[in-house]
Amino acid sequence: MDTLMTNQRPLWKDQFWENPWDQGGLAVISLFIIVVLLLMSFATVFGALPTPEKANRFEES
Known part of the structure; x- marks a missing residue:
């Protein structure tokens, strides 16, 4: 059970940095x-x- 919990990485973090529009929006902000x-x-x-x-x-003065 511990191996299942330690190997999981948040998927949204990887997807955020793969999208160049998100990076551009972060730079503009x-x-x-x-x-x-x-x-x-x-x-x-x-x-x-x-x-x-x-x-x-x-x-x-």
Whole structure:
């Protein structure tokens, strides 16, 4: 009975990686998530920086 349980591999894992459309969909979803995270990080960084008008005002004082 133990040999039957140890030799079984999930069939869906093998079938998933054999289909190129599934791999492409995974790549597209991954790229979308990466782009969204990059845009959020740019918005955070550039939103925290002072505008040039405010930066020049402090130098004139």
